[in-house]
Amino acid sequence: MTIIKAHIDHIEDLVPLFDGYRLFYKQRTDKEGAHHFLLERFKNKDSIIFLAYIDNKAVGFTQLYPLLSSVSMQPMYLLNDLFIDANYRSQGIGEALINKAKQLCIAENNKGLAIQTAHDNPAQHLYERLGFEKDPDLHFFWTTQ
Numbered sequence: 001m002t003i004i005k006a007h008i009d010h011i012e013d014l015v016p017l018f019d020g021y022r023l024f025y026k027q028r029t030d031k032e033g034a035h036h037f038l039l040e041r042f043k044n045k046d047s048i049i050f051l052a053y054i055d056n057k058a059v060g061f062t063q064l065y066p067l068l069s070s071v072s073m074q075p076m077y078l079l080n081d082l083f084i085d086a087n088y089r090s091q092g093i094g095e096a097l098i099n100k101a102k103q104l105c106i107a108e109n110n111k112g113l114a115i116q117t118a119h120d121n122p123a124q125h126l127y128e129r130l131g132f133e134k135d136p137d138l139h140f141f142w143t144t145q
Contacts, residue, residue, distance in 0.1 A: 001054050001091075001092075001093060003050055003051070003096055003097060003100050004050070005048065005049070005051075006061070008039070008042040008043075010049075011035065013051065013058035014034075014038055014051060015031050015035050016058075017058060017060065017061050018034045018038060018061070018081075019034045020083060020086075021083035025118070046065070047064060048066075048104065049062070050097050050101065052084075054088060059093060060082075060093045060094065061081070062079055062082045062097040063080055064077040064101055064104070065077065065080050066078075074110060075108065076112050076113065077110060077113050077114070078114050078115075078116060079101055079113055079114065080116055082098070082115075094123065098126070098127075099130070102130075113132075115127055116140075
């Protein structure tokens with residue numbers, strides 16, 4: 001397995017994985033929309049994507065968004081997306097991608113790495129095994145207005 005920091009040249013490898021990620025979250029397939037969304041992330045440099053390959057095939061990715069903590073006055077990352085092709089799960093790819101994200105945080109001397117996920121996401125066990133803890137002090141509130 002090889003993990004790379006993705007660049008715009010990798011967009012064609014990313015689109016099917018990103019579309020699969022969205023399908024997992026009950027969204028309709030939209031490869032053109034996925035291509036546009038990812039292209040904007042690369043052009044605007046507002047996320048970091050790590051891409052996992054096995055035998056020259058893209059099999060998983062994670063996307064990190066930079067955040068700032070006003071309280072600690074330090075940067076941090078939000079691991080917002082993690083997806084592994086169903087044919088390649090249970091091979092340590094998710095763990096390797098998360099560890100790559102953790103290494104980036106250490107290298108940049110960040111406050112840490114936060115993960116936002118659905119309440120029923122089975123990957124929560126992986127997150128806990130890798131040292132992540134649910135924060136009992138924080139709740140997310142949401143509005144569309």
